[in-house]
Amino acid sequence: MSETGQKEVHGFQTEVKQLLQLMIHSLYSNKEIFLRELVSNAADASDKLRFKALSNADLYEGDGELRVRVSADKEANTVTISDNGIGMTHDQIIEHLGTIAKSGTAEFFSQLSGDQAADSQLIGQFGVGFYSAFIVADKVTVRSRAAGVDASEGVEWTSEGEGEFTTAKIEKANRGTDIILHLKEDEKEFADEWRLKSIVTKYSDHISVSVEMLTPEVPAVEAVAEVKDEDGNVTTPAVEARDAIPAKWEAVNKATALWTREKADVSDDEYKEFYKHVSHDFADPMLWEHNKVEGKTEYTSLLYIPSKAPFDMYNREKQHGLKLYVQRVFIMDDAEQFMPTYLRFVKGLLDSNDLPLNVSREILQDSKITQAIRKGCTKRVLKMLEKLGKKDAEQYQLFWNEFGQVLKEGPAEDMANKDAIAGLLRFASTHADTSVQSASLAQYVERMKEGQDKIYYVVADSFEAAKNSPHLEVFRKKGIEVLLMSDRIDEWLVSHLTEFDGKQLQSVTRGGLDLGDMDDAETKEAQEKLAQEFDSVITRIKTALEGKAKDVKISQRLTDSPACIVADEHDMSSQMMKLMQSVGQEVPDALPIFEINAEHELIKHVADQQDDTQFNQWVEVLFEQAMLAERGSLKDPASFVARLNKLMLSLTQ
The missing domain is CATH 3.40.50.11260 (Rossmann fold)
Known part of the structure; x- marks a missing residue:
């Protein structure tokens, strides 16, 4: 591997610089997650190559054994994570390692508080991936070559995690990516092979790609004859001659797709770590369900409910969905066709036996198989939540506090499951x-x-x-x-x-x-009597509010307040009007119904006003007060204040 081109200096995107500083300080107490993140990324690169090779087997370049290799060099104080996956081009390495291409990034940074514990949790929801390398390294070197391109098209990326990074063209014989971490002086513990192996088995045992590490070399042994003392006791046992056993790469994880195993054979800890792999979340999931469906449609689903809402959950346009596999071959991330938008917080994967390996998002959209799986997965999630609500009200309340507002989108979106969703509200x-x-x-x-x-x-x-x-x-x-x-x-x-x-x-x-x-006969009779007594007053109020109120009525709902406005049965409510206006929609100018409390002293005072000017001013103030209480604003607040001041002055004279 040799350098063949001049170095280019690039500046990090502003958000990357912020994230690097935050991670180094906020995630320091959980620093070993750097290896989980980098191994997970390497496994994803292998999955992506496997998928692309379905239509172009030449991408394997004669090496179809996909793997991730982890090694350490104590003398150099480095850790290297290598894969023979899809690799990156010069432009891709700048795009992926120099910017954060996530919707809602600005919103994420605005939520950071400066509290390391709180920010650590938020960073975990955001996902840090590659940049976690700088938690333990003061310099990172990445060497990569995309599958299918010439060896001379390799690229080297180097940074010390400050404001910039460099790239250079290199010769790289084998495809894939090598990440070399130059460890900080106080992070030498991670240059130990046994320490790295323990982290891999703890966090990455579930990964379907083989994660390999070098076994130590065993030196050669010369033959030694058995030696006995004068009493016949053996002082030197005989040892047969043995050639040196060279170091070799051996898998340290199970390398079996977790979802293909029997549920009884998978521990809770393994399910939790797999969730972190597919979601890039640091926190454990709240609950999960692993199911194999057989019959007309055959698929395996592993669905998780997170314990915390992601920072951009309320963005309905952001990519969401499940990881899709077909016959254990990775096809795509964020397959939104299998989960309705109101369940966009659900994480996990699907593995279908019925979909074609060359399936595209367009084919998924119109597929009957897709519809059947979506229907099954949706019902599965709703049943999970129903079961949680009945079994553990306290835990369900935690779920509701995080995801309730999103679940409320369900009745409008999913008529078929409206009753089930209603029960969860x-x-x-x-x-x-x-x-x-x-x-x-x-x-x-x-x-x-x-x-x-x-x-x-x-x-x-x-x-x-x-x-x-x-x-x-x-x-x-x-x-x-x-x-x-x-x-x-x-x-x-x-x-x-x-x-x-x-x-x-x-x-x-x-x-x-x-x-x-619930209204007794006596109450109804009293209301009818009031309506008759106030008939002439109602007529005067209607005249005063002509063009402002659709109707004026004696209220049945008020006991303490003098007046209120209500919407007609077939008109848009005040809250719906506000909602439509907030998204730039025009709303019809529906006039409200004005209701008065005929037993209120203020209404009685107004009813006694003989001067039409005074009467009209009182009515308008009461009407605008009711509008303000219900809608929160007035078209002409200055006129309302002027009328109110005039009436208050009149009461002092």
């Missing part, structure tokens, strides 16, 4: 004085009042706004539970999830509130 509720979303719809139904036939909910911008909504007043008075929804996705959720267990979901902010059998 959790909400805050007036039943508990906390913002924790722990109430299931099944629990709500169990707690329903006698005569209650609807599931009531309110959607607001925050938990506090939902909890203190004036629309809840009559429900509190009657002891009726209301679900408190404040996630951005909630309005979208309830527009698609309209019932559960035969009970209709009903917003308390919509007009036409009917408490059915």
